[in-house]
Amino acid sequence: MDAIEALLTRPALPPPATRAALRRADGLTQAEVAEAIGVTRVAFARWETGKAEPRTRARATYLRLLEALAEKHPQAVAKTGINEES
Numbered sequence: 001m002d003a004i005e006a007l008l009t010r011p012a013l014p015p016p017a018t019r020a021a022l023r024r025a026d027g028l029t030q031a032e033v034a035e036a037i038g039v040t041r042v043a044f045a046r047w048e049t050g051k052a053e054p055r056t057r058a059r060a061t062y063l064r065l066l067e068a069l070a071e072k073h074p075q076a077v078a079k080t081g082i083n084e085e086s
Contacts, residue, residue: 013059014066016050017080022069023048025076037061 023033034044037058046052047062054062070077
């Protein structure tokens with residue numbers, strides 16, 4: 001039951017445009033972020049465009065990065081014109 005609860009309560013990732021804007025605002029490349037998370041650049045690019053979703057452990061790491069970048073670069077979120085949560 002705990003596994004089901006975890007699926008139901010996991011926070012949403014920001015929309016793809018916001019994900020990319022946050023990464024770029026900090027001057028990070030897709031390759032740098034992918035390496036830090038431990039995935040291929042291609043897999044990361046698919047997350048950033050919304051074509052795929054990260055799995056549980058990678059998702060938590062990616063979400064943590066996005067939240068930190070949003071705090072550091074609130075203007076990047078505002079420029080996308082989209083609410084942070086999808």
